[in-house]
Amino acid sequence: MRFAKGHGTGNDFVIVPDVDGALDLSPERVARLCDRRQGIGGDGLLRVVRTAKHPDAADQVGETEWFMDYFNADGSYAEMCGNGVRVFVRYLLDAGLADGPEIPVATRAGIRRARVEGENVTVDMGAPRLLGPSVATLGGVAYPGIGVDMGNPHLVCATDALDALDLTEAPGYDRTLYPTGVNVEFTEGARMRVYERGVGETDSCGTGACAVAVVALRGAAGSTPVRVPGGLLTVTLDGETCWLSGPAVIVASGELAEGF
Numbered sequence: 504m505r506f507a508k509g510h511g512t513g514n515d516f517v518i519v520p521d522v523d524g525a526l527d528l529s530p531e532r533v534a535r536l537c538d539r540r541q542g543i544g545g546d547g548l549l550r551v552v553r554t555a556k557h558p559d560a561a562d563q564v565g566e567t568e569w570f571m572d573y574f575n576a577d578g579s580y581a582e583m584c585g586n587g588v589r590v591f592v593r594y595l596l597d598a599g600l601a602d603g604p605e606i607p608v609a610t611r612a613g614i615r616r617a618r619v620e621g622e623n624v625t626v627d628m629g630a631p632r633l634l635g636p637s638v639a640t641l642g643g644v645a646y647p648g649i650g651v652d653m654g655n656p657h658l659v660c661a662t663d664a665l666d667a668l669d670l671t672e673a674p675g676y677d678r679t680l681y682p683t684g685v686n687v688e689f690t691e692g693a694r695m696r697v698y699e700r701g702v703g704e705t706d707s708c709g710t711g712a713c714a715v716a717v718v719a720l721r722g723a724a725g726s727t728p729v730r731v732p733g734g735l736l737t738v739t740l741d742g743e744t745c746w747l748s749g750p751a752v753i754v755a756s757g758e759l760a761e762g763f
């Protein structure tokens with residue numbers, strides 16, 4: 504089985520080309536591949552499959568050739584992954600599966616349109632949806648926040664002690680409001696750290712950066728840098744949609760050992 508490895512501001516992914524959707528990618532297999540000690544290692548896995556060959560992309564056939572079949576590191580699905588789309592597009596270009604600079608990608612949250620400019624990949628992430636106030640808890644402290652849906656669920660909480668947070672522990676959240684879990688972003692100024700659903704703390708989260716920008720800009724049009732532990736993302740709101748921009752690179756490719 505061929506694979507590649509890529510990242511967007513430190514949010515890293517195992518990329519599995521499976522153009523005809525023939526591979527059996529059970530949650531257990533995904534989790535083994537994403538394991539950092541006994542597998543390849545990644546925050547998630549991107550299966551590269553033709554829209555015509557995956558049931559979840561059936562309604563997007565004809566709009567674009569490629570479906571990003573995204574999994575979190577624990578093997579669970581998510582509707583959307585912003586850095587994942589950016590790395591996916593970089594892979595399509597490098598592998599000669601698509602021509603730039605504009606590349607549409609099918610996802611479980613609908614089509615996402617990407618534009619490649621040098622090392623940067625910018626994606627139209629769609630319109631954010633405000634979910635209202637809620638609270639995350641961490642280390643016995645309650646952090647009031649604002650929920651934002653970016654295709655997947657987020658809760659953005661401000662703090663004045665970002666570096667001191669212990670994110671080895673999963674934040675608590677309102678399970679009535681977020682029955683399938685939530686990604687929790689903690690922010691201090693233009694900086695953020697994130698605890699991702701199905702992963703843990705990661706060095707970056709594209710949809711999380713969009714959610715943070717939506718809260719910072721109070722939904723108004725504008726552009727803001729969002730500094731994550733793995734680098735710098737830029738988010739632009741234009742009143743209709745949300746643009747996510749930053750570097751995306753492929754760092755390796757190889758062949759999985761027989762019998763893995």
Ligand SMILES: N[C@@H](CCC[C@H](N)C(=O)O)C(=O)O
Pocket residue numbers: 514547575580581582583584585586587655656686699700701702707708709710711
């Ligand atoms: N890292 C991603 C988000 C991945 C999905 C998330 N863990 C979820 O379960 O919703 C990004 O860059 O957006």
